Structure formats: C-alpha cells, structure tokens
Amino acid sequence: MKIAIIGTGYVGLVTGTCLAEAGHEVVCVDCDAEKIAMLEAGGMPIYEPGLEELVRGNRDAGRLRFTTSTPEAVHASQIVFIAVPTPPLPDGSVDLSFIERVAREVAANLTGYRIVVDKSTVPVRTGQKVAETIKRYCRTPVEFDVVSNPEFLREGSAVEDFLRPDRIVVGVSSPRPVSAMRQVYAPFDAPIVVTDIQSAELIKHAANSFLALKISYINALSVICEASHADVQDVANGIGMDRRIGRQFLDASLGFGGSCFPKDLSAFIKIAEQLGYDFALLREVQRINAQQLDRFFRKIVDTLWVIKDKQIGILGLAFKENTDDVRMSPAIELCRRLQAEGARLRVHDPKAMDKARAxxxxxxxxxxxxxxxxxxxxxxxxxxxxxxxxxDLAKACRVMTCPILFDGRNLFDKNEMEHLGFIYKSIGR
Ligand SMILES: NC(=O)c1ccc[n+]([C@@H]2O[C@H](COP(=O)([O-])OP(=O)(O)OC[C@H]3O[C@@H](n4cnc5c(N)ncnc54)[C@H](O)[C@@H]3O)[C@@H](O)[C@H]2O)c1
Structure with a gap:
C-alpha cells in the first residue's frame, strides 16, 4: 500500500521503515529540513539497534523515501499516519497543537478518500477532534476515515518491537477502514485488536501507566528491602516467577524517565481528572518515582558528606540502555543535582553523549x-x-581517589564489588 508518515522521529522513522520492510511504499515527512536532508544523504538522526541497515536497504530498494512536503506525501498515499510529538504542557495535560496542525495540513490537501491514522499517544477523544478538524478545514467535501493505532514500541528495541508486536490495536468509528488496516499489518504475525477509537486511545495510556505502576511498585519494595536487610532482586525474582505477575518491569532503580512514561502518566491523570475521576493511584506512582531519584541522590550525599569540588564519574546518560535518547533521563537530572552541589563530573554514555551535550x-x-x-x-x-x-573495575578501583560505587540500576554483584575493594551502594539490597 502507499503510506505517508507525518513526523519522522523515533516512532515515525521506525514505523515508516518497518512498513517499507513489510513491502509497502512509504514516504516519511518531517518539518525539520535538516533531519530530512540527513536521511536523504544516508545519515541517521537517531540511534536504534538495527534501524540504520533497514533504512538503507529500503531506501535503496525504492520503498522508502523522505520529504519535507506534507501536501506531496498526502497526495501520493492511501493511508496517512500521524507520528508527531504530543509533549506535556506545564499542568501535565497534553499539547495537541502538533496533531491539530497536521490534521489541518492533511485536510487542506485531501483530494480523494484517505485513511488518517493517529499513531501519536493522545488523550481519549482526540480522534473525534481530528475528524472534526479535517472536516472543517477540507477545501471540498471529501470522504475520509480517522483511525487510532497507538504504538507500543520501546526505544532501544524499537525495530524488533515493531516487527514482532504482542498485538496491534486499531480503533475505528466505522467498519470502512478495517480491511485496509488489516492489509497494512498483514505481513506482521500479531493479533489485531479492533475497537472503537476511544478504547484504542485509552489502551495506550492505560498500558503505559500500568507499566509505570509496576516499576514504582518494585521501587517502593526496594525501600522496604533496604530497611529490613532483604534483597529486592531476590524478591523481584520470587514474585516475578508467578506468571500472573511476570518478571518484566520489576527492576528497582533510581526511577523511570524518558519521553513517554512521565508524560503519559501525567497526561492520564489529567485526562481522568477532566472526566471526573481522581486517579490517586497514579499520582502515587509519580510520587514514588520522584522519591526514588531523591533517595538515590541523598545516598550519594550521605556517603560523600561534602559534594563541593568532589570529582564524580557518571556511567550512562540515556534514559535507558540501547538508545541515544536523553529526554527526561534520570541520569541527566542526577548530574544536574550533583553539579548544583558543586561536583565536577566526568561522564560517558555509549550512544547518548552527542544529545546530552546541549x-x-x-x-x-x-x-x-x-x-x-x-x-x-x-x-x-x-x-x-x-x-x-x-x-575494567579492578583498574577503576586503582585509579579512583576513593573507590565508591553507586549502582543506580543494580547492574553489579554486591559481593564481587566489595571483593574488588569498592564501597558499593545499590538500590534495595
Ligand atoms: N518514543 C517512543 O518510544 C514512543 C513510543 C510510543 C509512542 N510514542 C508517541 O509517538 C509520538 C511521537 O513520539 P517520538 O518519540 O517519535 O517524537 P520525536 O520528537 O522523536 O519525533 C517527532 C517528529 O515529528 C516532527 N514534526 C513535528 N511537527 C510536524 C509537522 N507538522 N509535520 C511534520 N513533522 C512534524 C518533528 O520534527 C519530529 O522529527 C508521541 O505522541 C509519543 O508519545 C513514542
């Protein structure tokens, strides 16, 4: 099928590339001319394992191209995916201006039937607003359908997640676009869940909030483990082996970050509030997460006593492994707090240093x-x-002024670290 993707960021580029890999003819649009020029010249604006090779292969095969022109892409396609940002506003609600702008741009260029698919994470009932906007800004009366198709890929394993999803959610307001959507996803071996638009929109916020809740649950347990001299990893293994619970998202840490969980959580709390429900459970999830970084920071301060003029080495800046994304990264926030106390920082990240510099x-x-x-x-x-x-931790121990290791991700074995000579502090162990 002929597909346009408006917004060529983490979601748009991965979606466009994987749909091209599945055999569709895809054009990716972005208003950032530099990004498009870079992609056209064979460069990559983001790091995602396996993505560069797939982009190159599909571009060379003529199934994937890039443009800054939304009108051209809308004319050339049967299906238009929207994958633009939905950032948070200061009060936690969602800034939908990017979505509205694209809806107007699409409307202004509709000359025949199109399916407009929202892939961005949006509040429930956004689909209805997009449909109203398109209708309002159409130059001539044209048939179209709006579909909600939330994306569940994770940065760091986005290609793999897109090619092998657990499920594909398609929210529609009439049966008309369903067969085309099934055709888009036919090459993917995954169940397609067809719902109404509102339910599809809610599934995304509900899923991310549940995962955040799971992380805050284990982080809260880590506090109890520390106070009672238990080991949170053993506790996580013990409860995670229960198939009703599962081991994923049960790793205690300095807290979650990134461009999705924090913003989707505040958005969902705000959406619930607007619908007349106080989602206190999710407010607690946020509070536990914020406390987790505070507690880790305090652990460093309590151990080092005076931070001013201390030299501290930071391993990792991305919000999680296998990505160069530093948006809302707890690592960056921790660096800022240490700097505010007067620390001098030596930092390293395998992929995120360029993006962290700003x-x-x-x-x-x-x-x-x-x-x-x-x-x-x-x-x-x-x-x-x-x-x-x-x-090389033996070397690290030798070259440090004082061998203290704060492990915000419980990556290392406590006994091994102590055997190497470190004063070792981790989370909930
Ligand atoms: N990043 C993730 O892991 C992830 C996962 C699932 C869902 N989402 C959701 O997907 C959406 C996009 O997220 P992202 O991380 O890909 O964002 P991003 O910032 O990486 O990419 C968005 C792109 O859209 C472009 N853009 C903005 N306005 C445009 C316009 N009018 N026309 C053309 N291009 C435009 C921007 O220049 C940018 O390149 C958000 O709603 C996000 O919540 C993200």
Missing part, C-alpha cells in the same frame, strides 16, 4: 568507559547499558 554543557565527556573513573571520588552507574558489565 543539556549538560559543563561536564567532561570521556570517550572510553574505562577512563571515566580516573581521579574520581565516586563512580555512579545511572543507565543499565550491558557493556558497563565489561568495565
């Missing part, structure tokens, strides 16, 4: 992970990159 200008970026510890009073592991397991 947010953290006054730190020393260290090219190799084994050189971070040099002269440091403490080392902090803030992102769970698996390559940090290969760190």
């Amino acid at each position: 947010l953290l200008p006054d730190v020393t970026y260290v090219a190799h992970q084994d050189d971070v510890a040099e002269g440091c009073d403490a080392l902090v592991l803030a992102t769970e990159w698996s390559q940090f397991k290969q760190l």
Whole structure:
C-alpha cells in the first residue's frame, strides 16, 4: 500500500521503515529540513539497534523515501499516519497543537478518500477532534476515515518491537477502514485488536501507566528491602516467577524517565481528572518515582558528606540502555543535582553523549568507559547499558581517589564489588 508518515522521529522513522520492510511504499515527512536532508544523504538522526541497515536497504530498494512536503506525501498515499510529538504542557495535560496542525495540513490537501491514522499517544477523544478538524478545514467535501493505532514500541528495541508486536490495536468509528488496516499489518504475525477509537486511545495510556505502576511498585519494595536487610532482586525474582505477575518491569532503580512514561502518566491523570475521576493511584506512582531519584541522590550525599569540588564519574546518560535518547533521563537530572552541589563530573554514555551535550554543557565527556573513573571520588552507574558489565573495575578501583560505587540500576554483584575493594551502594539490597 502507499503510506505517508507525518513526523519522522523515533516512532515515525521506525514505523515508516518497518512498513517499507513489510513491502509497502512509504514516504516519511518531517518539518525539520535538516533531519530530512540527513536521511536523504544516508545519515541517521537517531540511534536504534538495527534501524540504520533497514533504512538503507529500503531506501535503496525504492520503498522508502523522505520529504519535507506534507501536501506531496498526502497526495501520493492511501493511508496517512500521524507520528508527531504530543509533549506535556506545564499542568501535565497534553499539547495537541502538533496533531491539530497536521490534521489541518492533511485536510487542506485531501483530494480523494484517505485513511488518517493517529499513531501519536493522545488523550481519549482526540480522534473525534481530528475528524472534526479535517472536516472543517477540507477545501471540498471529501470522504475520509480517522483511525487510532497507538504504538507500543520501546526505544532501544524499537525495530524488533515493531516487527514482532504482542498485538496491534486499531480503533475505528466505522467498519470502512478495517480491511485496509488489516492489509497494512498483514505481513506482521500479531493479533489485531479492533475497537472503537476511544478504547484504542485509552489502551495506550492505560498500558503505559500500568507499566509505570509496576516499576514504582518494585521501587517502593526496594525501600522496604533496604530497611529490613532483604534483597529486592531476590524478591523481584520470587514474585516475578508467578506468571500472573511476570518478571518484566520489576527492576528497582533510581526511577523511570524518558519521553513517554512521565508524560503519559501525567497526561492520564489529567485526562481522568477532566472526566471526573481522581486517579490517586497514579499520582502515587509519580510520587514514588520522584522519591526514588531523591533517595538515590541523598545516598550519594550521605556517603560523600561534602559534594563541593568532589570529582564524580557518571556511567550512562540515556534514559535507558540501547538508545541515544536523553529526554527526561534520570541520569541527566542526577548530574544536574550533583553539579548544583558543586561536583565536577566526568561522564560517558555509549550512544547518548552527542544529545546530552546541549543539556549538560559543563561536564567532561570521556570517550572510553574505562577512563571515566580516573581521579574520581565516586563512580555512579545511572543507565543499565550491558557493556558497563565489561568495565575494567579492578583498574577503576586503582585509579579512583576513593573507590565508591553507586549502582543506580543494580547492574553489579554486591559481593564481587566489595571483593574488588569498592564501597558499593545499590538500590534495595
Ligand atoms: N518514543 C517512543 O518510544 C514512543 C513510543 C510510543 C509512542 N510514542 C508517541 O509517538 C509520538 C511521537 O513520539 P517520538 O518519540 O517519535 O517524537 P520525536 O520528537 O522523536 O519525533 C517527532 C517528529 O515529528 C516532527 N514534526 C513535528 N511537527 C510536524 C509537522 N507538522 N509535520 C511534520 N513533522 C512534524 C518533528 O520534527 C519530529 O522529527 C508521541 O505522541 C509519543 O508519545 C513514542
């Protein structure tokens, strides 16, 4: 099928590329001309495992192209996916201006029947607003359908998640677009859940909020484990083996971040509020998450006593492993707090250093992970990159002024670290 994707970011680029890989003819649009020029020239604006090869292969095969022109893409396609940002407003509600702008741009360029699919994460009842907007801004009366098709990919494994999803959710207001949507996803071996638009929209916010809740649950347990000298990892393994619960999202840490969980959680709380329900459970999830970073920061301060002029090595800046995304990263927030106390930071991330530079200008970026510890009073592991397991920790211990290791992701074995000579502090152990 001929498909346009408006918004070529983490979701848009992965969606467009994977749909091209599935055999569709895809054009990805972005208003950021630099991004489009980079993609056209063979460059990559983001890091996602396996994505670069897929983009190259599909571009070379003529199934994937890039443009800055929404009108051209709308004319050329049967189905138009919207994958633009839905950032939070200061009060936690969703800024829907990007979605509205695209709806108007699509409307202004409709010359025949199109299916307009919302892939961005939006509040329930946005689909209805998009349909009303398109109708209002159409130059001539044209038939169209609006579909909600929320995206569940995770940064860091986005390609794999898109190609092998647990389910595909398609929300419609009439049966008309269903067969085309089934055709789009026919190459993917996954159940398609067809619902009304509101339910599809709610599924996305409900899913992300539930996952955030699971993380805050284990983080709350980590506090109890610390106070009672239990080990949160053993507790997580013990409860996670119950298939009704599952082991995923039960890793205690310095808290969740990223461009989705924090914003989707506040959005869902706000949506509920507007619908007359106080979602206190989710407010508690937020509170526990904020406390988790506070507690980790306090642990560092309590151990080092005076932070001013201490040199601290930071391992990891991305909000999680396998991504270069630093939006709402707890690692970045932790760096800022340490800097505010007067610490000097030596930082390293395998993929996120370029993107972090704008947010953290006054730190020393260290090219190799084994050189971070040099002269440091403490080392902090803030992102769970698996390559940090290969760190030369014996060397780190030798070259540090004082061998203290704060493990914000419980990546290392406590006994091994203590055997190496570290004063080792982790979460809930
Ligand atoms: N990042 C994730 O892991 C993820 C997962 C699932 C859902 N989502 C949701 O998907 C949506 C997009 O998220 P993202 O992380 O891909 O955002 P992003 O910021 O990486 O990408 C969005 C892109 O849209 C472009 N854009 C903005 N307005 C435009 C316009 N009028 N015309 C053309 N392009 C325009 C921007 O330049 C940018 O490149 C959000 O609603 C997000 O909540 C994100």
